[in-house]
Amino acid sequence: MENSALNIVVLVKYVPDAQFDRHLIGDAHTIDRSESILSELDEYALEAALALTDARGGAKAGNVVTALTLGPASAAVAVKKSLQIGATQGLHVNDDALAGSDAWATSLALAAAIKTLGPVDLVITGMASTDGETSIIPAQLAARLGLPQVTFASALEVDGGTVTARRDGDDYSEEIQASLPALVSVTDQANDPRYPNFKGIIAAKKKKMTTMSLADLGLSASDVGLAGSLTTVSAAAERPARTAGTIITDSGDAGIQLVDFLAAQKLI
Amino acid sequence: MENLTPDQEAVVEMVRDFAAVELAPHTAAWDEEKHFPVDVLARAGELGMGGIYVAEDFGGSALSRTDAALIFEELAAVDPSIAAYISIHNMVAWMIDAFGNDEQRARLLPGITAMTELCSYCLSEPGVGSDAAAITTRAVADGEDYLINGTKQFISGAGASAWYLVMVRTADLGSRGITAVVVPHDAPGLSFGANEKKMGWRAQPTRQVFFDNVRIPQANRLGAEGDGFGIAMKGLNGGRVNIGACSLGGGRAALEKSIAYLKERQAFGGPLIEKQHLLFEIAHMDTELELARTMLRRAARALDDGAPDTVKLCAMAKWVATDAGFHVADQALQLHGGYGYLSEYGLEKLVRDLRVHQILEGSNEIMQLIVGRLAVER
Numbered sequence: 001m002e003n004s005a006l007n008i009v010v011l012v013k014y015v016p017d018a019q020f021d022r023h024l025i026g027d028a029h030t031i032d033r034s035e036s037i038l039s040e041l042d043e044y045a046l047e048a049a050l051a052l053t054d055a056r057g058g059a060k061a062g063n064v065v066t067a068l069t070l071g072p073a074s075a076a077v078a079v080k081k082s083l084q085i086g087a088t089q090g091l092h093v094n095d096d097a098l099a100g101s102d103a104w105a106t107s108l109a110l111a112a113a114i115k116t117l118g119p120v121d122l123v124i125t126g127m128a129s130t131d132g133e134t135s136i137i138p139a140q141l142a143a144r145l146g147l148p149q150v151t152f153a154s155a156l157e158v159d160g161g162t163v164t165a166r167r168d169g170d171d172y173s174e175e176i177q178a179s180l181p182a183l184v185s186v187t188d189q190a191n192d193p194r195y196p197n198f199k200g201i202i203a204a205k206k207k208k209m210t211t212m213s214l215a216d217l218g219l220s221a222s223d224v225g226l227a228g229s230l231t232t233v234s235a236a237a238e239r240p241a242r243t244a245g246t247i248i249t250d251s252g253d254a255g256i257q258l259v260d261f262l263a264a265q266k267l268i
Numbered sequence: 269m270e271n272l273t274p275d276q277e278a279v280v281e282m283v284r285d286f287a288a289v290e291l292a293p294h295t296a297a298w299d300e301e302k303h304f305p306v307d308v309l310a311r312a313g314e315l316g317m318g319g320i321y322v323a324e325d326f327g328g329s330a331l332s333r334t335d336a337a338l339i340f341e342e343l344a345a346v347d348p349s350i351a352a353y354i355s356i357h358n359m360v361a362w363m364i365d366a367f368g369n370d371e372q373r374a375r376l377l378p379g380i381t382a383m384t385e386l387c388s389y390c391l392s393e394p395g396v397g398s399d400a401a402a403i404t405t406r407a408v409a410d411g412e413d414y415l416i417n418g419t420k421q422f423i424s425g426a427g428a429s430a431w432y433l434v435m436v437r438t439a440d441l442g443s444r445g446i447t448a449v450v451v452p453h454d455a456p457g458l459s460f461g462a463n464e465k466k467m468g469w470r471a472q473p474t475r476q477v478f479f480d481n482v483r484i485p486q487a488n489r490l491g492a493e494g495d496g497f498g499i500a501m502k503g504l505n506g507g508r509v510n511i512g513a514c515s516l517g518g519g520r521a522a523l524e525k526s527i528a529y530l531k532e533r534q535a536f537g538g539p540l541i542e543k544q545h546l547l548f549e550i551a552h553m554d555t556e557l558e559l560a561r562t563m564l565r566r567a568a569r570a571l572d573d574g575a576p577d578t579v580k581l582c583a584m585a586k587w588v589a590t591d592a593g594f595h596v597a598d599q600a601l602q603l604h605g606g607y608g609y610l611s612e613y614g615l616e617k618l619v620r621d622l623r624v625h626q627i628l629e630g631s632n633e634i635m636q637l638i639v640g641r642l643a644v645e646r
Contacts, residue, residue, distance in 0.1 A: 084278055195286055198316030198329040201278045 005062035006158065008049040008122045009114050011141075012067045012082050014075035015039040015131040022131075029236040031131055036074065038081040041126035043193035048186050049124050050086045050194070052158055064088045066117055070098065070109055076209070083204035084196035090209040091117070097214055097221035102229035103132075107140035109224055112217040114145060122163065123183040127152055138185040148178035154189040276338060279331070283339050286315060287346035295347040298471035299617055302463065304428055305350070305471065306386065312354060313383025320358050321506070322365040326373055327381030333506060333568040337513040341561075344517025348621035349471040351517060355510035356424050360387035360433045363503040364450065367490040376431065376450065385430035389507075390420040390477055391500055397421075398634050400435075401443035401497060405479060407436035409486065414438075414449060416457075416482040422628070426475035427460040429453060434479075435500050438493045446496035450488045457482040468620030504629055505578060508586035509567045511629045515593025516560050518622045522600035522615060523553045529604055549603065553596045560589035580642045587635035590625040597622050 016022045017037050025032045046067065053063035067082030069075050070093040079090035093113050101109070114120060123145070128135040142149030150156075153165035153176075161180045166173055168189065178184075196204075214221060222228060248257045262268045272280065290308050298305060312318065320336045322328025331339075336358065343351035361380045364387075365373060379385030396402045405418025416436055423432075432451040439445035451458060461476030490499055527550060530541040540546055567585035570578040597618040601608035608615040626632045 081278075084282075195282050195315055196278065197282075197314060198279060198320070198331055199324070201275055201282065202329075202331075204278075205275070 006121045007064045009066045009068050009120050010045045010049045011125040012042045012069050012078045013039045013129045014071050014078035018130040024238050038078040039130050044186050044188055044190045045124045045126045046082055047191045047193040059088050066091055083207045084201045092211045094211055095214040097225050100226040101224045102231045103134045103136045104230045105224040105228040107137050111144035121180045125185045127185055127187045142183040147181055147183045149183045150176045150178055151185045153184050153186045280338050283342040287343055291346045302470045304473050309383045318383035319361045319381035322361050326377035333571040337564050337568045340510050340513035341517035344514035345521040348514050348518040349469045351514045353472040356389055357387045359503045359507040360389050367499050386425050387431045388423050388425040388429040390423050390432050390434040392421045394421045405436050407438050413483050413485055416479040418479050420477040423477045426477050427473055435496050443497040444494050447493045448490040448496040448499045451484050455482045505582040507629045508582045511625050512564050512586045512589030515590045515622055515625045518618050519557050519593035519596035522597040522618050526600040526603045556592040560592040563588045583635040583638040587632045594622045
């Protein structure tokens with residue numbers, strides 16, 4: 001199976017644009033999702049998948065990259081953007097009962113969705129979502145699917161039935177191998193994500209986009225949402241506005257005041 | 269603005285991302301160092317910007333002229349100099365696509381649409397600008413070849429381009445004696461002048477192109493002998509909309525900078541935006557640009573539809589949009605006061621870059637000549 005076609009699933013998430021200030025809305029203080037985009041961290045996962053399949057002749061050679069998301073109707077935007085960038089097909093898990101799902105419940109539904117895609121060689125995810133930032137989904141998903149997991153890869157290669165990934169620590173690098181099928185999460189150092197080109201944008205409309213409910217996945221409402229979650233968010237509050245800093249007016253002893261201030265903060 | 273289709277929104281978003289990441293951090297340095305970023309142009313080619321409205325079979329993106337205008341507006345909002353060069357490249361790519369035969373299209377278009385092979389449009393000469401039918405660069409048939417002699421002036425991309433679409437005289441029949449030929453960069457006898465020192469558009473080279481017994485096969489001729497003037501003018505219809513869109517983008521950037529500055533700048537006890545005469549100035553600028561956008565949209569749609577009044581609408585749109593873009597940029601500089609005159613704020617570059625749009629692709633005086641003549645001919 002040397003360099004044979006790959007069937008890859010990429011997890012993509014529709015998140016508030018991290019470039020701008022994010023706000024909490026409503027009584028429950030949920031995050032305002034009105035200005036949302038495909039998570040930038042997921043673009044690295046998609047690029048990793050496309051680089052692997054491009055090297056194997058792309059869609060024409062039978063390679064498949066499925067962009068999978070879970071979320072409300074608006075989350076389809078993340079899948080559509082992935083299709084424009086180059087994913088082969090899209091899968092959107094959308095069910096009202098999913099609202100309030102924590103990582104545990106989310107990974108249950110994602111695992112069920114991935115199982116509908118037949119034998120998958122690789123599941124590739126980003127290193128975190130830029131909204132919830134639990135970073136736990138990849139590990140939970142690997143456990144649920146019974147796959148070896150390699151997290152925080154800054155490089156990956158597939159040769160035959162083996163995936164090799166590099167993990168960069170602060171003062172070391174390690175190379176990890178796993179047999180396929182496997183799950184890999186990639187960091188923002190893994191590659192340089194491509195832009196969708198004009199042809200990709202136009203072609204995306206003709207690509208297969210499937211939406212599945214919980215019933216389609218063989219799950220019931222009590223498996224997910226708040227009922228199926230192990231954790232609940234008990235409170236959420238916006239970070240308090242920054243208070244004005246201390247301004248020292250130099251009347252000859254500014255240096256002393258500055259040192260006193262730093263010492264009081266235990267910074268020196 | 270009229271509602272964009274979802275595809276157009278996605279196209280605009282991609283171009284905006286590309287310009288923000290690949291152009292914006294470098295525009296000031298490219299301007300100062302007169303650097304022509306051919307590597308970045310090749311990246312733009314990968315995204316489909318080398319043949320925006322070229323057919324798909326040899327790498328074109330097959331988008332509409334309306335789409336192209338949106339794309340050039342976005343590029344120019346970050347760098348009019350780069351946007352305008354891409355517009356010239358696209359004009360030539362389209363002319364080869366539209367008027368080339370199957371062999372020429374298959375041979376020339378793949379590299380051109382990928383933007384790994386750049387194009388230059390060679391019409392003006394040292395003594396012939398607006399009076400384009402009077403060109404003197406001459407091609408003489410020699411067996412299966414042409415021998416070309418003459419000089420072309422103000423040629424964008426010259427020296428870096430792989431292909432030169434050259435209007436040559438093949439007969440002394442005025443505009444009917446002009447023929448369009450494609451000259452490769454390595455043709456013996458082809459040489460280039462010094463990179464001209466210019467007010468703006470410094471991120472793209474402008475040189476003279478010299479033809480000294482340049483021999484090319486007649487198989488490099490687009491269409492028949494005598495078709496050249498019509499081909500050149502048809503190319504320019506689209507070129508005028510594109511350059512107008514570049515002015516719109518540059519003007520929009522100047523307006524956005526001005527609004528942000530007037531909100532922030534405190535004088536006479538409050539932010540300047542509270543001064544009504546400055547608010548009125550913003551209103552003028554915004555309205556001028558919206559008028560330009562409307563005219564450009566109409567002209568682009570006429571090109572897409574092959575409407576009978578295409579020539580008139582393209583000339584009007586070019587005139588209105590390039591005047592608007594320059595006026596808005598100049599006014600934005602004024603609103604910024606002394607800071608506008610500093611390179612760091614980016615306003616003076618916009619003024620310098622947009623000024624030439626009133627001169628090239630047919631000067632705005634020639635636009636008025638076209639519009640006036642068409643008006644009284646009816």
